[in-house]
Each structure stands twice: as C-alpha cells, then as structure tokens.
Amino acid sequence: MSQAMTAQARIALPGDRCRRGAQAMVALSLLLLVTSVLSLGTGASGTSLWDALSNLLRGEEIAARDAVILLDIRLPRLGLGILVGAALAVSGAVMQGLFRNPLADPGLVGVSAGAGLGAIGAIVLGGLLPLAVSESLGFYLVPVSAFLGGWGTTLLLYRLSTTRGRTSVAVMLLGGIAIAALAGALSGILIYLADDAQLRDLTFWGLGSLAGATWDKLLVAGPLIGLALAASPFLARALNGLALGEGPAAHLGIPVQKMKNIAVLMVAAATGAAVAVSGGIGFIGIVVPHLLRLVIGPDHRFLLPNAALLGASLLILADMISRSVVAPAELPIGIVTATLGGPFFLWILLRNRSLLDV
Amino acid sequence: MLSAKNIRVNLGASPVLHGVDLTAQPGEVTCIVGPNGSGKTTLLRAMTQDLPYEGDIRLDGDDIAQMPGWHLATRRGVLPQASRIAFPFTVLEIVRLGQMAAADPAPPHRASEALERVGLAGFEGRYYQELSGGEQQRVQLARVLTQVWHPVGHDGPRWLFLDEPVSSLDIGHQLEVMDLMADYAAQGGGVVAVMHDLNLTAIYAQSVAMLAGGRVMAQGSPAAVLTDAALSHAYGCQLRVNATPGEAATFLLPHMARRAG
Numbered sequence: 095m096s097q098a099m100t101a102q103a104r105i106a107l108p109g110d111r112c113r114r115g116a117q118a119m120v121a122l123s124l125l126l127l128v129t130s131v132l133s134l135g136t137g138a139s140g141t142s143l144w145d146a147l148s149n150l151l152r153g154e155e156i157a158a159r160d161a162v163i164l165l166d167i168r169l170p171r172l173g174l175g176i177l178v179g180a181a182l183a184v185s186g187a188v189m190q191g192l193f194r195n196p197l198a199d200p201g202l203v204g205v206s207a208g209a210g211l212g213a214i215g216a217i218v219l220g221g222l223l224p225l226a227v228s229e230s231l232g233f234y235l236v237p238v239s240a241f242l243g244g245w246g247t248t249l250l251l252y253r254l255s256t257t258r259g260r261t262s263v264a265v266m267l268l269g270g271i272a273i274a275a276l277a278g279a280l281s282g283i284l285i286y287l288a289d290d291a292q293l294r295d296l297t298f299w300g301l302g303s304l305a306g307a308t309w310d311k312l313l314v315a316g317p318l319i320g321l322a323l324a325a326s327p328f329l330a331r332a333l334n335g336l337a338l339g340e341g342p343a344a345h346l347g348i349p350v351q352k353m354k355n356i357a358v359l360m361v362a363a364a365t366g367a368a369v370a371v372s373g374g375i376g377f378i379g380i381v382v383p384h385l386l387r388l389v390i391g392p393d394h395r396f397l398l399p400n401a402a403l404l405g406a407s408l409l410i411l412a413d414m415i416s417r418s419v420v421a422p423a424e425l426p427i428g429i430v431t432a433t434l435g436g437p438f439f440l441w442i443l444l445r446n447r448s449l450l451d452v
Numbered sequence: 453m454l455s456a457k458n459i460r461v462n463l464g465a466s467p468v469l470h471g472v473d474l475t476a477q478p479g480e481v482t483c484i485v486g487p488n489g490s491g492k493t494t495l496l497r498a499m500t501q502d503l504p505y506e507g508d509i510r511l512d513g514d515d516i517a518q519m520p521g522w523h524l525a526t527r528r529g530v531l532p533q534a535s536r537i538a539f540p541f542t543v544l545e546i547v548r549l550g551q552m553a554a555a556d557p558a559p560p561h562r563a564s565e566a567l568e569r570v571g572l573a574g575f576e577g578r579y580y581q582e583l584s585g586g587e588q589q590r591v592q593l594a595r596v597l598t599q600v601w602h603p604v605g606h607d608g609p610r611w612l613f614l615d616e617p618v619s620s621l622d623i624g625h626q627l628e629v630m631d632l633m634a635d636y637a638a639q640g641g642g643v644v645a646v647m648h649d650l651n652l653t654a655i656y657a658q659s660v661a662m663l664a665g666g667r668v669m670a671q672g673s674p675a676a677v678l679t680d681a682a683l684s685h686a687y688g689c690q691l692r693v694n695a696t697p698g699e700a701a702t703f704l705l706p707h708m709a710r711r712a713g
Contacts, residue, residue, distance in 0.1 A: 107544055107560075107563075107564065107576045107577070108542075108544070108576050108577030109542035109543055109544030109545065109576035109577035109578070110542075110544055110545075110576070111542070111545070191538075194538035194539075195538060196538075196539065331552065334549060335549060336538075337537055337538045337539050337541065338535060338537060338546075338549065339532070339535055339536075341497075341500075341502045341530075341532060342530070342532055342535065344501070344502075344521060345500065345524075345525060345528075345529070345530040345553075346525055346549060346550070346552070346553040346599070347521045347522035347523075347524065347525025347526070347553045348521065348553075349521055349522075387539060387540065391540065391541065391542065391545065392538075392539030392540060392541055392545075393541075393545060
C-alpha cells in the first residue's frame with residue numbers, strides 16, 4: 095500500500111494539484127463531522143449530547159426535555175446550517191466561475207437582494223394570489239419566489255455585464271449595486287405595505303439567522319438546495335473551460351450556452367433557497383472559494399465539493415459563535431459572518447486590484 | 453479538406469468580409485496574410501465559429517454548422533490570440549484542459565510532452581499568470597496540441613487553427629513553433645494560421661491566402677501570391693520581394709520598401 099502510494103507520488107507532476115484536492119476533501123469531511131458534533135453539544139440549555147448518548151447506550155430513557163432540545167431544536171438547526179453553508183459557498187464558487195472573476199458573489203452583486211425581494215413579496219403579497227396557487231405551493235411559496243427573484247437578477251446581471259462573451263467586471267459590480275439598491279427599495283415599499291402579522295414574519299426572516307430552524311424549513315429548503323448541489327459536479331468541467339474564455343471553452347467541445355444557463359439556475363436555486371430560510375448571510379460565498387483556491391487551486395472538480403464542505407463547517411462554527419458570545423441571547427449570524435468576512439473581502443480586493451483596472 | 457465558400461461577416465452594421473473563399477488541404481500549412489484590418493482574424497474566427505457568418509464552411513466534407521461541439525473538438529484545435537485566464541491555474545492544469553477534449557484518452561505524460569514540443573519543458577508547476585506573453589502563448593499552443601495530438605485520427609485528419617501563433621515570440625521560438633506546424637502538416641494534419649510575418653510565411657507555407665479589404669486577393673503557393681504587385685497593392689507601400697538562391701524561398705526586406713506617396 096505505502097509502496098504504491100510513494101510510486102504514485104513520484105509520478106505526480108509539479109503543478110498537479112488533484113491529489114491535494116482529494117486530500118482536502120477528506121480533511122474537510124472530518125472538519126464537518128467534528129463541527130457538527132460540537133454544534134449538537136452546544137446550546138443555551140446546557141443539554142449535553144454526551145449525557146444523552148451515554149443514557150441511550152445504557153438503555154436508559156433520555157429526558158423528554160433533552161430529546162426535544164436535541165432532536166427538534168439543535169438537529170434541524172444543524173441540518174439547516176449545513177445546507178445553507180454549502181449552498182452559499184457553492185453558489186459563490188459557481189458564480190465566480192461563470193463570471194470568470196473571484197469577486198463575483200451572490201451577496202455582493204444583488205442576487206441575494208433579488209432573492210430577498212422575492213421572499214418578501216411572497217410574505218406580503220402571497221395573500222393576493224389565487225387560492226389554488228398559494229395552497230398548492232404551501233410552505234414552498236417563499237423559497238420558490240426567492241428562487242425566481244434570484245434567477246431574474248442573475249440573468250439580468252449577466253446580460254448587463256457580458257457582451258460577446260466578455261464579462262466586464264466594472265459593469266458587473268456596479269450593475270450589482272444598482273440591482274441590489276433597486277431590490278432593496280422595492281422590498282422597502284413592500285414592508286411599508288405589510289400588516290402587523292406580516293411584519294413579524296419579515297422581522298424574523300430578515301435577521302439573517304439560523305434561529306427558528308424547524309424540520310419544516312429543512313424540508314422546504316432541502317430539495318432546492320439538494321438539487322442545485324447535485325447539479326454542480328456536472329458544471330465543474332465547463333467552468334474549468336470557461337476560465338479560458340467562452341470561445342476557447344466552446345472549442346473544447348463544451349456546450350457553453352447550455353452550461354451557462356444551468357449555472358445561472360443553480361446559483362439562483364441555491365441562493366434563493368438559502369435566503370428564503372435564513373435571510374441574508376454574507377461573505378461565505380466569497381471567502382470560502384477564495385481560501386480554497388489558495389490551497390488546492392481553481393480546478394472546479396475539487397473546488398466545488400470542497401466549497402460545500404468548508405462552507406457548511408464555517409457556517410456551523412459561525413452559528414456556534416452567534417449562539418455563545420451573548421448567551422443566552424443570540425447574535426444574528428449575519429453579524430458574525432460580516433465581522434469576519436468583511437476584512438477578508440477587503441484583503442481579497444487588494445490582492446486582486448489589477449483585475450479591477452480593466 | 454477545409455473549404456470555406458462565400459463567407460460574409462458583419463461586425464455591427466459594417467461588413468468585414470465580403471464573400472471570401474478559402475481552401476486548405478490536410479498535409480499543408482495554409483497561411484492567411486494581409487494588412488491590419490483586412491479581415492484575417494475575422495476569417496479565422498468565422499471558420500472556427502467564434503463569429504456568426506453567412507456562407508458554407510466544410511471540414512473534410514462535413515458542414516461545421518451541423519456538427520456538435522464535442523465532435524468538432526476532437527477534430528480541430530483552435531489557438532486564440534493572447535488570452536487571459538481568470539484564476540491561478542498552473543501550466544500543467546491549463547494544458548490538461550486540452551487533453552480532456554481529445555478523442556482518445558492520453559497517457560499521463562502527454563501534457564509534459566506537449567510542453568517540451570513548444571520549448572517549455574519543466575514549466576508544469578509554474579503559474580500561467582506569472583509567465584511572459586510569449587510563454588503564455590506557447591502554453592496555449594501546448595494545450596491545443598494535446599487536444600488534437602495525432603495529426604491523423606481514425607476518422608481523418610486533425611486540424612490546427614492558429615491565430616498569430618508566433619506574433620509575440622522571439623526568433624528562436626518562432627522557428628520552433630513554425631517547425632512544429634510544418635511537422636504536424638507533414639504527418640498528415642491540416643494547419644491554418646493567421647500570420648503577420650511574410651518571410652516565415654514564405655518559408656513554411658504551402659498555400660497562402662492574401663486578404664485585403666475583406667476580400668481574398670489571391671490564394672496559391674507563396675511564390676505565386678507574394679509578388680511585388682500584389683504585396684504593394686495589399687499593404688499600400690512599395691514592396692520588392694527577392695528569392696534566396698537554391699531553394700528559392702521568397703523573402704522581403706523592409707530596407708527595400710518605400711512608403712506610398
């Protein structure tokens with residue numbers, strides 16, 4: 095075994111980072127496992143995961159209160175954190191590949207704002223829909239409209255910033271600011287129109303938090319995010335080719351237009367669902383792919399799965415911080431990710447200054 | 453055979469190519485020459501479907517507009533002019549992108565072999581973005597080469613479409629790349645290149661198409677096409693060609709040229 099491995103290591107060429115990408119996947123899976131267990135064991139109630147587990151092993155009953163806390167509060171919250179963290183990080187990586195720019199991020203360029211507008215629209219105006227529509231969508235109304243909002247903004251942004259296969263970074267970033275501002279203004283108008291019950295819903299939703307995670311929310315966000323994440327490996331090869339430019343990618347036999355459409359849908363679905371269940375959580379989508387590119391390189395075959403793992407772990411960690419710094423109260427998780435992510439983003443910006451001078 | 457008939461391209465409202473005909477044979481290096489703005493690159497980009505065109509383009513009898521992209525990718529490689537890459541890929545990772553589009557699976561050392569052929573042995577671990585313009589161009593050539601590695605496949609010849617492959621290279625590497633093109637053709641592949649350097653064209657091309665004002669003035673052997681009259685007309689200055697003794701390759705010295713007027 096070890097002989098085979100050293101022989102392989104000898105063959106591995108300099109500049110070949112496939113092995114590192116695979117090793118990172120193992121390491122990050124372990125990290126996710128560890129953070130998940132820690133997260134299940136941490137909380138304001140002081141319920142211990144270990145006590146519960148050892149009780150279970152000794153064949154004793156778990157106290158009803160502990161069972162509720164573990165199974166109905168912490169476990170769905172953990173599940174939602176994994177889903178949302180993975181969704182945000184992978185959407186960031188896909189969007190950066192699509193726009194051929196490390197600064198593209200759904201949160202930064204207005205996609206999250208568009209998804210937010212969709213979600214707020216559904217909460218405030220959902221009552222105006224024909225009963226048949228709102229009843230058949232049920233719980234899915236908010237995430238589906240968030241997805242549509244995100245899809246619309248991503249398409250608009252791509253049309254704005256890309257002419258003849260070339261993406262203008264300046265137009266992308268400035269267009270994103272305009273779209274985000276517009277979506278914010280429309281959201282403001284909707285909030286102004288909302289009644290008291292809707293306002294309460296909006297406030298809870300807008301905190302940018304994993305608090306209030308329930309199995310229902312998980313069931314709502316799960317399919318959309320799961321579908322988007324499952325589609326992402328099929329985009330990896332195309333995104334690698336796209337790094338050369340749209341023309342060269344087409345000459346590699348990649349169906350560029352089709353792949354771009356899938357990428358836009360994927361980003362919209364994952365971001366839309368994440369925003370619908372957790373509000374706006376920033377910076378995961380830009381920090382995670384950037385960190386990974388430094389370590390394993392930009393090959394999307396490894397970048398995308400690793401981004402999902404690291405994104406999930408980081409969001410769980412941020413959630414643990416948000417639950418513990420002001421315990422028993424909670425800091426909105428958006429504040430935690432922004433506090434850590436903002437300076438990091440500035441650092442990326444300075445490193446990539448040349449990319450902006452186009 | 454590559455045959456392009458009556459190719460028309462408009463960029464915006466203005467026509468850039470007015471019904472261009474061009475043929476290229478496998479086993480030959482075909483060069484497209486002409487002054488700036490004559491439509492050389494536009495013609496190559498139309499023939500590789502980077503631009504929408506009117507007309508009929510066939511690769512070994514098949515209408516390229518009807519062929520699926522993956523199939524075309526196994527039969528032709530396309531080298532663009534200088535290109536920037538979005539993320540910090542290593543040279544090896546870039547070259548392997550070509551390999552993945554190839555018809556046949558490649559042995560693991562193929563990328564290194566291709567780098568050696570373009571004079572970049574040992575560059576595998578370098579970052580593409582940190583290379584000079586000429587080195588980047590050769591990395592891209594190595595990538596294209598791995599895509600259509602064998603000049604003849606089971607279903608016919610393979611093709612290289614190269615847009616100014618030697619424009620940013622020093623003379624040693626220019627010769628290296630021109631030799632590579634000649635080898636590829638000698639083994640049965642087809643090579644179509646947009647060229648600025650008329651002397652290298654005269655030495656290496658079996659067929660030259662001279663463009664001016666979006667039309668083909670002439671296509672044929674270098675000696676037949678690169679004449680005083682044709683060159684002077686196309687480039688808008690007085691040019692005199694000479695021939696080397698022996699193998700009689702046409703050459704051109706700027707010393708002998710006079711600007712018109």
